[in-house]
Amino acid sequence: MEVKIGLLGCGTVGSGVIELVQKRQDMISRLTGLQPKITHVLVRDPQKPRQVSFIDEQLTTNADDILEDSEIRMVIETIGGIEPARSYILRALQAGKHVITANKDLIAEHGTEILETAEHAGVDVYYEAAVGGAIPLIRPLKESLTANEITDLKGIINGTTNYILSKMTETGADFADVLKEAQELGYAESNPASDVDGLDAGRKLAILASIAFHAKVTLDDVEVTGIRTITAADVAYAHELGAVIKLVAEGTDRDGNLTLQVRPTLVVKDHPLAHVSDAFNALYVRGDAAGDLMFFGRGAGSLPTASAIVGDMIEVLRNLRMDTALRVRQLLLPHKRVRRGQGEPARYYVRLAVNDQPGVFAQIAAIFGQAEVSMETVLQKRSRQNSAEIVIVTHEVGQEQVTKALNALSAVNDVQTIHNVMPVIGGAQ
């Protein structure tokens, strides 16, 4: 039996979906007993040359052709962004169509509305492609690992910043130059804010944390620091300390208290996340029964993203054949609370510029001592014009203590600037 599918959007991801469905037509039929057929593709410009070929009548510029066609059982959304994707998805769900989306912005910001609409309409929403590209993350968390209380998520889940930081590490170049190159190569968008300011990683962490911790979490719950302030100097100091800088997303659940953070982080080279380069993503998951798990793979790209979407499509086809829906519901536990500024104890890297004169370091050391922050490593370099640069790596200490020490430091006259503060993971403890 043929199952009609509408595809919203035909950019990089949408083309990948068409290509993969064509390629796997036979296998999908054997697996599910049903033949998926993408009958309509919503595009802005039907004349635009594309890498995939269509039957003429497939292309449309009118979303109603898909949303109001009662024969279409499934809608795949690859437009991205909030509107009109949100309205289209809500209309599709209300019309009784199953929805598959790769739209992390939408799920992170309007996930509750979308899931509730789907539940009310008795249809499913799948979004494996929204986080981690090809890597199975959503479904393992929602299905395979459900016997666990998940306590920790930690990973690299934004490809653009990982590419930029990898290139900064390889070449020693500064952020702005590498960003420009990444934009020219198409690895970064012309407006890179969402990626380089950590918002994209924050949204993905919100999606993962909602599932893993059984909580309603949005971007607003995530403390986000981007990578714009990371300089070639930080990269060089990290190297001197045996580490690389990565944008790490981290979520913890301690007896219902959630902490959610996206921060540039010094990853010592003995830690597996140090070796996740360029466009790859990786996620650590700790469960109370399973222990530590890691998932690694391509976080973006046409076919990797299509791999996740078509995997979801096969799941919907299975549900259609079995005539079931809403098999896997998201559990929400009411007692979960988000705390801010109370991250797990960690070692911290602090880079400061201070007046280059006697007694300044003693002052700093005294302030750290008063805040009960002990130092593991200190690198001091003369810079220029009466300014010295100090890099401190602390012993393991709570985030609140570090914040206290930094607040005290910034009140000291001889401290010119606190350049960067980053947690350190890995390394002998």
Add this chain to the structure above:
Amino acid sequence: MEVKIGLLGCGTVGSGVIELVQKRQDMISRLTGLQPKITHVLVRDPQKPRQVSFIDEQLTTNADDILEDSEIRMVIETIGGIEPARSYILRALQAGKHVITANKDLIAEHGTEILETAEHAGVDVYYEAAVGGAIPLIRPLKESLTANEITDLKGIINGTTNYILSKMTETGADFADVLKEAQELGYAESNPASDVDGLDAGRKLAILASIAFHAKVTLDDVEVTGIRTITAADVAYAHELGAVIKLVAEGTDRDGNLTLQVRPTLVVKDHPLAHVSDAFNALYVRGDAAGDLMFFGRGAGSLPTASAIVGDMIEVLRNLRMDTALRVRQLLLPHKRVRRGQGEPARYYVRLAVNDQPGVFAQIAAIFGQAEVSMETVLQKRSRQNSAEIVIVTHEVGQEQVTKALNALSAVNDVQTIHNVMPVIGGAQ
């Protein structure tokens, strides 16, 4: 609604299942709308002290109490081995009970019989725990990655040999000593053959390959080499070459031609598998759409294995609530063929003992040259009593060529012994 469950076996894994179900009772009910209740536990000796507590009537020594109780909807098998596990599972399936098993030996050797019996009876068999302990592998391969043609599997999937090889690397001790210690610590069984001869890894590879490559594959299809011949000398040479020795399971599908091998392998330290130590498992998967993926976690242990089993239990509960079965069928493609001795091109490590006299190395070099095997690195050490040890690392070469060269070498009078031949992965190419 309560769902009655029978548990066969109450050793390490079975106790973990009881503990985890008790701990997660409330969460499982919220997730599935059903209350799992383990009403009967089959044990050999009801008097034996155990780490979990029972209601008295739960324990039984008679399997019929479970298999013939029509109220029991689900049977969890944690006995291990072929019989009586196989008969019990077949009877449970024929009686219309869903089955969850951690039994890799049984699935690898009798998987087809068990899956066909289940299909005939209209019930499901889940076995996530059979490979990779807590790591979600079976379900991602059967469900999330189904849009891919999987071309490569490569991993460390036996904890005992990984523990032994890790300890040999750390301590420089020989195989026999480390095995003895591992047996005393309970990391290796008193009869270690299944692990150290590579059969356990071979069975797990057969299970993974059956799913990933859509083929009927059993242990007989896997070329297996164990780790008994690995000596402290090999470990030391590997170290000199910047590598560690791991037991690597590898399966490839090249246009329907499958190659399945379990072999001790030199893993250069820049390769992620080099850092998978002790009881951890890791599996690389390459799909034509997804690209490279890696899954990592605890390969065994009471709660990690229970994590996978109770994850499967929740899946069965979902199916019971939706009144569906056989949602996910295993696809078998008829054109798949297993080839032997035709592994992918690789660099090879060869360690030989030869007569310590002029001209011998020239002879060896000539034989390698005739077989078109070129050498990348040669280490030659004088041993004792007219015997010299030669270690050769070849450039990348097909397995058939290496075999040809080795056959020619073994016919040379001055070659005393070919100690070990291992592929090399990782390292600059």
